Amino acid sequence: DGGITQSPKYLFRKEGQNVTLSCEQNLNHDAMYWYRQDPGQGLRLIYYSQIVNDFQKGDIAEGYSVSREKKESFPLTVTSAQKNPTAFYLCASSIGSRGQEPQHFGDGTRLSIL
Amino acid sequence: GQQVMQIPQYQHVQEGEDFTTYCNSSTTLSNIQWYKQRPGGHPVFLIQLVKSGEVKKQKRLTFQFGEAKKNSSLHITATQTTDVGTYFCAGIDMRFGAGTRLTVKP
Numbered sequence: 001d002g003g004i005t006q007s008p009k010y011l012f013r014k015e016g017q018n019v020t021l022s023c024e025q026n027l028n029h030d031a032m033y034w035y036r037q038d039p040g041q042g043l044r045l046i047y048y049s050q051i052v053n054d055f056q057k058g059d060i061a062e063g064y065s066v067s068r069e070k071k072e073s074f075p076l077t078v079t080s081a082q083k084n085p086t087a088f089y090l091c092a093s094s095i096g097s098r099g100q101e102p103q104h105f106g107d108g109t110r111l112s113i114l
Numbered sequence: 115g116q117q118v119m120q121i122p123q124y125q126h127v128q129e130g131e132d133f134t135t136y137c138n139s140s141t142t143l144s145n146i147q148w149y150k151q152r153p154g155g156h157p158v159f160l161i162q163l164v165k166s167g168e169v170k171k172q173k174r175l176t177f178q179f180g181e182a183k184k185n186s187s188l189h190i191t192a193t194q195t196t197d198v199g200t201y202f203c204a205g206i207d208m209r210f211g212a213g214t215r216l217t218v219k220p
Contacts, residue, residue, distance in 0.1 A: 035210075045209065090156055102162060107156055
């Protein structure tokens with residue numbers, strides 16, 4: 001089955017540590033996205049990429065970094081500069097341009113601070 | 115960036131009652147998408163509206179896009195417990211509303 005795979009499902013970060021969240025898709029989608037969701041809140045866009053080797057900052061990019069070396073992969077690194085990283089992180093992909101096509105979401109990664 | 119406001123934040127209904135959530139934008143939207151997120155799950159795409167005044171139906175769900183393309187609504191007729199979840203709208207640039215959390219009492 002085609003879909004989006006996020007790993008790990010749960011992740012714990014120590015103070016001063018960088019952690020990387022994995023997102024892989026086999027839908028052959030060009031665009032990929034990372035969102036952060038806090039309890040009872042909507043989704044806030046962290047980064048998005050519409051093509052390999054290119055990505056743009058979303059509304060809350062500070063303290064995060066991404067790469068898009070392959071079409072199917074869009075890992076997110078939560079750096080030590082992100083002082084409040086505890087949240088639910090969702091990766092998504094879409095066929096076409098941002099906002100023009102439906103987004104397909106992975107099951108998410110829950111990140112907590114130790 | 116564009117702000118998309120969604121109301122109400124919460125709605126608790128008795129099973130069989132109707133439910134409506136509204137999405138309002140400060141700017142004209144080229145399109146709007148609706149998603150549903152079940153508790154503990156991830157958002158799932160429901161529908162996309164593109165045309166001014168567009169109305170689309172999916173069984174008990176009715177989606178509307180305003181004439182000015184600045185607002186949209188999702189109406190559920192005769193709610194069921196399976197409708198429980200948070201409903202989000204998303205405008206251009208994929209900016210999501212805060213969502214309306216629906217709970218249904220059997």
